[in-house]
């Protein structure tokens with residue numbers, strides 16, 4: 214009898230070893246780094262069986278059973294049904310599986326399509342594990358709100374990009390354009406151009422533009438009313454800001470359809486990774502855009518009183534600050550910049566807002582029930598899917614971020630998108646809340662380069678989205694949307710809807 218029990222116990226031990234051999238590949242098919250974070254239920258089974266097997270071979274079945282149960286119990290578990298590998302759930306929702314080690318290997322200068330499609334899980338992992346992240350080229354990528362804010366508010370952080378763009382572009386139209394526009398310059402040149410442009414955004418000019426915006430929005434919505442299915446980007450999101458900025462700079466209707474192509478080509482060259490083909494398209498766009506503007510400026514010089522409602526071109530041509538006027542090259546490049554700044558980001562504000570409403574039906578319903586919520590809603594749209602996601606500065610002095618000091622000479626990438634989802638500032642930051650109070654997002658940056666067109670963009674967003682939602686309460690998605698495919702700028706190329 215004693216021998217029989219001895220044989221049963223040993224036989225059970227052999228069975229346990231077989232079970233382990235069967236279970237091992239299932240339990241540990243994932244990389245070890247992920248097992249540390251989340252042990253699956255299968256891995257728990259593995260822990261249980263290995264302990265029984267070892268104890269059985271030692272002849273203590275009861276002890277082995279108890280020990281196996283205890284070990285299996287204390288092994289950490291990720292939770293029922295959690296996937297074991299990174300997986301795209303949908304275009305806008307990806308699992309956060311980056312551990313501390315992979316976060317440190319992240320390189321903003323070598324990002325892939327998965328990051329462009331949905332940067333938010335990576336930004337979150339960076340913020341949690343490596344908020345002052347060093348890229349292999351020595352530049353730093355900041356994802357915490359407090360750091361991004363500090364950089365923008367510090368007067369020693371420079372925007373001039375002549376060295377950076379010299380390396381990236383060489384001597385070419387793209388280099389001339391980007392290094393002459395006010396956004397990539399510092400005082401005193403920045404101050405002069407900003408004062409000249411500020412004339413375009415006085416309360417009187419904005420009031421004039423508001424009336425214009427209401428008229429354009431209503432006309433565009435009337436045109437939509439004839440259709441049941443439409444791509445909201447070209448038909449609405451793009452059309453409004455293009456018309457507004459064209460009025461401001463006197464671009465005749467015949468040329469307006471060319472503006473978005475120019476903008477995407479010129480702004481696309483600012484992405485961290487740019488192909489030779491994209492560079493060529495960008496250079497061609499600057500050249501063609503310059504020819505168009507040279508003609509417009511020459512016409513306005515010859516006919517100074519010809520300007521229409523809301524036009525500001527004359528104040529850029531004839532305006533002076535401290536006796537200094539813009540040269541012809543400065544005038545052309547800053548007009549190109551204003552045209553790009555004025556319509557590309559606003560197109561994305563309107564398009565992204567529609568996308569957010571379609572993805573969040575409960576919030577859509579809330580806005581329909583309370584149209585006055587549109588003011589806080591626009592701030593939430595700007596926070597949640599910021600049209601401009603990355604900024605840059607060069608540290609002209611050491612900057613103390615609290616836990617780390619960045620030395621003078623550091624090239625800094627500010628993640629506006631990361632800052633805008635920082636839980637230290639925003640409650641439940643990954644959720645959309647159209648009535649979110651005190652929304653301190655950084656979509657327009659802050660400091661001396663704070664967006665000059667922020668008030669105009671907010672007016673456009675408020676009127677466009679507010680009226681669209683009221684006019685078409687049954688707005689729903691209608692097929693696959695396509696995003697622009699840029700890391701710095703976030704928006705849709707196409708967003709089909711049913712009205």
Ligand code: HEM
Nearest residue numbers: 395396554555558559562604656657658662664665666670
């Ligand atoms: C939702 C729409 C918009 C967003 C998200 C946006 C965002 C920004 C951001 C983040 C900056 C600062 C960039 C930096 O310094 O690194 C900026 C600058 C600027 N924006 Fe906007 N913008 C928008 C619409 C507009 C519009 C409609 C205009 C004009 C019609 C405009 C004109 C400018 C100008 C002139 C600057 C340069 C300011 C300076 O360097 O001093 N923006 N914008």
